[in-house]
Amino acid sequence: MSASGATLVVEELVKTYPGSRKTPPVEAVRGLSFAVAAGEFFGLLGPNGAGKSTTLGCMTTLVRPTSGRILVDGLDVARQPAEAKRRLAVVPQNRNLDRDLSVRELLVYHGRYFGLPAAERERRADRLLEDLQVAEKRDAKPLTLSGGQQQRVMIARALMHDPRVLLLDEPTTGLDPQARRQLWRTLRDLHAKGLTIILTTHYMEEADLLCQRLAVVDHGRILAMGSPEALKRSLSAGRVLDLWLRAATPIEARLSALPGVLRVEALAREDADELQRLRLFVEAADGLLDRVLHEVRDHGGQLDHVSLAPPSLEDVYIHLTGKELRE
Amino acid sequence: MTAFLALLRRDLLVASRNAGFLLVATLTQPALVVLVFGNILPRIGLVASEFRTVMVPGLMSITMLMAGVQAVLMPLAADLSGTREVEERLLAPISALGVAFERIVAGGLQAALAGLLALPVMILLMHRVSGVDVHPNWPVMIPLALVSGLLSAAFGLNLGTRVQPRFSGLLFAVVIGPMMLFGCAYYPFASLHVLGPLQYVFLINPLVFMSEAMRYATTPDVPHMHPALLFGGLFGFTLFLTYVGSRSFLRRTIL
Numbered sequence: 001m002s003a004s005g006a007t008l009v010v011e012e013l014v015k016t017y018p019g020s021r022k023t024p025p026v027e028a029v030r031g032l033s034f035a036v037a038a039g040e041f042f043g044l045l046g047p048n049g050a051g052k053s054t055t056l057g058c059m060t061t062l063v064r065p066t067s068g069r070i071l072v073d074g075l076d077v078a079r080q081p082a083e084a085k086r087r088l089a090v091v092p093q094n095r096n097l098d099r100d101l102s103v104r105e106l107l108v109y110h111g112r113y114f115g116l117p118a119a120e121r122e123r124r125a126d127r128l129l130e131d132l133q134v135a136e137k138r139d140a141k142p143l144t145l146s147g148g149q150q151q152r153v154m155i156a157r158a159l160m161h162d163p164r165v166l167l168l169d170e171p172t173t174g175l176d177p178q179a180r181r182q183l184w185r186t187l188r189d190l191h192a193k194g195l196t197i198i199l200t201t202h203y204m205e206e207a208d209l210l211c212q213r214l215a216v217v218d219h220g221r222i223l224a225m226g227s228p229e230a231l232k233r234s235l236s237a238g239r240v241l242d243l244w245l246r247a248a249t250p251i252e253a254r255l256s257a258l259p260g261v262l263r264v265e266a267l268a269r270e271d272a273d274e275l276q277r278l279r280l281f282v283e284a285a286d287g288l289l290d291r292v293l294h295e296v297r298d299h300g301g302q303l304d305h306v307s308l309a310p311p312s313l314e315d316v317y318i319h320l321t322g323k324e325l326r327e
Numbered sequence: 328m329t330a331f332l333a334l335l336r337r338d339l340l341v342a343s344r345n346a347g348f349l350l351v352a353t354l355t356q357p358a359l360v361v362l363v364f365g366n367i368l369p370r371i372g373l374v375a376s377e378f379r380t381v382m383v384p385g386l387m388s389i390t391m392l393m394a395g396v397q398a399v400l401m402p403l404a405a406d407l408s409g410t411r412e413v414e415e416r417l418l419a420p421i422s423a424l425g426v427a428f429e430r431i432v433a434g435g436l437q438a439a440l441a442g443l444l445a446l447p448v449m450i451l452l453m454h455r456v457s458g459v460d461v462h463p464n465w466p467v468m469i470p471l472a473l474v475s476g477l478l479s480a481a482f483g484l485n486l487g488t489r490v491q492p493r494f495s496g497l498l499f500a501v502v503i504g505p506m507m508l509f510g511c512a513y514y515p516f517a518s519l520h521v522l523g524p525l526q527y528v529f530l531i532n533p534l535v536f537m538s539e540a541m542r543y544a545t546t547p548d549v550p551h552m553h554p555a556l557l558f559g560g561l562f563g564f565t566l567f568l569t570y571v572g573s574r575s576f577l578r579r580t581i582l
Binding site: 097 | 329330333334336337341344409410411412414415416417418419420421422423580581582
């Protein structure tokens with residue numbers, strides 16, 4: 001992986017949390033490498049516990065890597081933490097706004113921590129409050145704000161010191177759908193203005209909608225990396241046909257032999273209603289459904305219901321990990 | 328340094344906004360003790376009136392210990408058990424060690440101020456009582472109060488990072504309480520010779536040196552510890568508690 005031109009480079013990152021007498025060590029990250037270009041919107045997609053937050057923590061010096069290194073604008077985060085921190089900004093997973101200050105004060109103080117001159121920090125605070133549509137809450141204490149408003153104040157705070165890279169850790173978890181869409185708009189606007197953004201999420205839809213490039217992460221490793229479109233194309237299927245059926249005999253082999261069917265995967269049963277779930281990756285759907293229906297019936301099976309859709313990131317994820325994303 | 332001063336400024340601003348609450352929290356105890364032991368009991372004749380002079384510097388040191396511990400312990404306990412406001416500080420362009428030092432300095436300043444305010448409050452409450460022989464030597468007392476404040480805040484950093492918040496009630500019963508009783512607040516260290524060699528066990532308690540330091544600066548006529556031991560203990564404990572407290576802070580905040 002080349003470091004040239006990349007704003008952020010992660011090389012062979014490993015983090016093992018030491019165990020104690022009662023708990024075994026946890027290998028949270030097991031050799032992650034990726035590079036994010038200037039102005040890119042990059043996503044780390046994976047279930048809870050995949051190592052996303054640990055990776056972000058290593059970027060921000062809050063977690064000490066076991067091995068590997070991270071460069072921000074060519075600066076080694078471990079060697080020049082103060083300089084690296086000036087170039088980074090973080091919107092953490094839990095809301096950690098300074099609850100003893102008002103919204104405007106906490107922005108101005110954040111600017112102070114980063115040594116912004118007085119006039120500039122006041123001006124930036126006012127502008128960011130406007131930009132992020134929280135100006136009417138400028139004198140309120142953060143705990144009186146809604147979750148979505150607190151989230152926007154955290155983004156405003158992150159932007160106070162004019163970072164190169166904005167890191168967001170599961171930013172929409174716990175937001176209502178409206179606040180979530182508003183946050184997406186905000187992030188797209190920031191990206192359009194040239195900010196490099198790295199986001200972790202376990203929401204497929206969010207990753208698909210926002211990110212130019214994604215790393216699918218599980219158990220501390222990258223399983224696949226590419227644009228959402230490329231990842232979906234990697235399934236090399238025009239459509240994904242899901243079948244819920246009751247079959248007397250195993251039928252996967254029969255179905256995969258049908259013309260137009262590329263691959264068949266058996267998915268875990270969802271519940272106790274004894275429906276078997278099969279996923280067919282198919283070239284095109286023309287006339288296929290009829291052939292599938294015949295095949296199932298001819299073998300004494302019964303089709304309960306089907307769904308036919310273009311491949312989604314969810315399908316990519318299931319294909320890569322063999323399981324559905326744990327929500 | 329910019330970040331350090333900005334954090335300090337933020338902490339002192341928040342403390343000044345809570346000044347009323349903080350003053351009530353820290354000055355109530357010495358005021359009530361003075362009222363009972365410095366006023367009521369001597370009048371009844373149950374306590375010798377010299378006790379008033381002895382306890383004034385002791386109560387200053389207790390006030391500083393309580394104020395310093397609380398100023399650091401309370402926000403830290405909240406942080407480590409969930410709010411994680413400390414992460415914003417750790418992401419500022421300052422080392423994690425700098426963040427820990429700032430906590431100690433901010434707590435230390437508050438503690439020193441609380442101790443220095445306790446003195447006039449106590450004198451005021453006993454102003455019509457005879458036999459109070461307090462002559463504060465301000466140029467000596469202010470720096471000693473500052474060091475005592477830092478010691479208290481560093482002690483608070485240790486408690487806050489080493490003790491789980493659910494045990495904080497217990498903390499006052501089994502740590503702070505005994506420290507106050509055995510901290511030479513209500514008797515000078517010199518008078519402990521009655522205990523023989525046992526008196527040196529008291530020296531494991533940092534409050535002993537704070538009380539003796541205040542005694543050294545406010546009541547010259549009461550016998551006090553040898554200055555070499557006094558300053559050695561006061562500065563030694565301050566450095567030691569700062570060192571181990573910062574290490575513990577790093578362990579709890581940087582994973």
